[in-house]
Amino acid sequence: MKIYISTDMEGLPGINSWHQVSDKDPRFLNRYLEETLQWVVDGVKASNQNSNVDQILICDSHALGENISYDFTEYDDRIYLVRGGLRDYYMMAGLDNTFSTVFFVGYHAGVGAIHGIMDHTYSSASVHTMKINGMRMNETLINAAFAGEMGIPVSLVIGDHALVEELRDVLKDTVLIETKKGLSRFAAIMKPKALLRKEVIEGVKTALDRTHDNSIKIYKFTPPYELDIEFNSTEMADQSMLMPGLKRIDGRHVKYTCESYETLLQTMLAVVYTAKIGTEIGK
Template sequence: MKIYISTDIEGLAGIVDWDMESGDTEIFRNLYNEQLEWVLEGIQKSSVNEKITDILLVDSHAKGNNLSYDRLSDFDDRISLLSGWPREDYMMSCLDNSFDQVVFVGYHAGIGKQGGNMDHGYSARSAYKIWINNKYQNETTINVAYASEVGVPVTLVIGDSALKEQLIDEHMFDSPKYVTTKKSLARYAALSFPRKKVRTATIDAVKEVLQNPAPYSTLPIPKLPARLKVQVYNTAQADAISQLQDINRIDGRTIETTANSIHDLMNEILAIVAIGGTQGRFNGA
């Protein structure tokens, strides 16, 4: 068996503000690595542990240079670590149909979610809202759609309460097992649950989905070719992005394009936010 783990930080317990990355870097990195170790503990304690040959960890926050290769490799010698930026498919790089399950760790609410802690979509510096075929999407649902296109189920999501509301209560993607790490209160405020509680819940959930993946399913792939619409933060970003040949500008801050696959659509988004990020400095990731 091969397990794919895509990671982010905004949905982790103990992290509530992007300023922690520069102001409390050591604490920030420890929280990130530690909560991934809880996922690895769940794998090691599962009844299928001996069948698992490969575990790919994908560092998908900011420039993807946050996780410790030495620390995580010492914890489990099956670990491969994917780091760095820019890279194709970013949060889902190197996923193929040889993997058996995908797990999302540290995922967060999409932009505009009331009470969402550090809510954003791929980049808090450039992307505001994202729609596929006129339906609002967040990072999680787009990444799940890509995994579905590849043919690998996303069985477990670990993140904040606001993302759980979007996925489960609002039925954006209500089939995965979900572990809630903190109660989101505002963009820069959250109530992180007791460490022991989150660790135990994480270990138990990982064991459950590995030992019984049947209840969990892929997300239906949006109708293709898909219409992608992105609202960026300011008109300067739209000015730059709209110079690309395949981009149609709808209004001052909104651009659109089409894609023939979720793979192409996701990489269009990544290119759009990368270009948009060069047009000014903003708080966030």
């Protein structure tokens, strides 16, 4: 059994503002991410499936992907680490159909979620709304559908309360673990560390049992795939039109349609990166 873990930071316990997830504030950077990952690995070790697990691939997926120390691989000899950027499929780099399950750790609610801690969808600077096939997206669902195209279930998601509420009726078989409950975009009630550690360990054990039993429904969309993005301002949409195949709907709104979800994910990433360039024009 191979486990794929994609990590973010905004949904981690103990985190409530941007400076805590950047190298501007070393008091927080890495600390809560690596600690939470330790609990996840502890859960693997304590699970009935531990002897069947031969690889744990962790994809460092916040910002430039330089948040997890290489030294963390010493915590378990089965840990491999994806680090750095830019890279294909970004938050899902290195995933292929040899993996048995996907975990999302430190994920957060989608853009516009009420009381979602640092809510955004792939870009806090550019994206106002993002939909796929008419459904409002967060990063969990976008990435879960990528795994689903390979037939891989998402069995565990660790994130904030607003994210759990977004996923509850969609990923019904997935173990959802809440780290904190938002009071606003930058304030939250944090769970006690000892309680959360226990929940993570038990959640991992349950997630792996469900993976082994094939009891988790695969999450995916039906083609054709339509990506719908509304940007925060018009210059972002202006710049995004450099990407072939995009259709301009109005000043801030673009659409893209294709038959391959892999192509959709790569195009979405390229559009978001390209749109950021637009913010520098006119300064």
